[in-house]
Amino acid sequence: MTEIRTPRLLLRRWYDDDLAPMADINADPHVMRWVDDGSVRDLEDTATAIEEWEEEWDEEGFGLFAVELLGSGELAGFTGLSVPGFLPEVMPAVAVSWRFGSQFWGQGYASEAAHATLEFALQDRGLDRVISISRLGDSASENVIRKLGMVPERETVHPVYAHPLRVHSIDLTEFQA
Structure with missing residues (x-):
């Protein structure tokens, strides 16, 4: 099983016990504000999403990690890699992304987890x-992206929700482990 430890986090595959806390995260309008159309997701939507994330692991050899706090064992959210098929103009591509419960914001967890994921993508995979x-407008995500050393590549529009998007990138030669 693929696991990554950082000083404060365990990035790992999904457990059955992760469903309820991830559903709580997905049910928070503050968390979901910048995701798709901003709608919250229920337990059933979350269960379907986790199944899809696990399938991507099996099909691609990467996916979205559950992020657990080492100190408490709490599920803080996710980070990981996915194929952004919803945006055909950037394909072929692999994207790093994250989503954390609002109680975990502002503590550097997203940056720590995303950096470990980026290192995994470029060095392990x-x-x-x-x-x-x-x-x-999602300044919190933009801040994490800057910390990863990614640079803006293009602006576009979401093909379904029509909101403006910014695509950032980094390649192996630019990455600082």
Whole structure:
């Protein structure tokens, strides 16, 4: 099983016990504000999403990690890699993304987890390039993206929700482990 430890976090595959806390995260309108159309998701939606994330692990050799706090064992959210098929103009590509419960914001967890994921992508999985996609105005995500050393590559519009997006990228030669 693929696991990554950082000083404060365990990035790991999903357990059955993760469903309820991840559903709580997905039910928070503050968390979901910048995701798709901003709608919250219920337990059933979350269960379906976790199944899809696990399938991507099986199909691609990467996916979204559950992020657990080492000190308490709490599920803080997720970070990981996915194929951004919803945005055909950037394909082929692999994107790093994250989502954390609002009680875990402002503590550097997203940056710590995303950096470990980026290192995993470029060094362990042998990817040459990784992107991240953010909605314009999502300054918290933009801050994490800057800390990863990613640079803006293009602006576009979400093909379904029509909100403006910014695509950032980094390649193996630019990454600082």
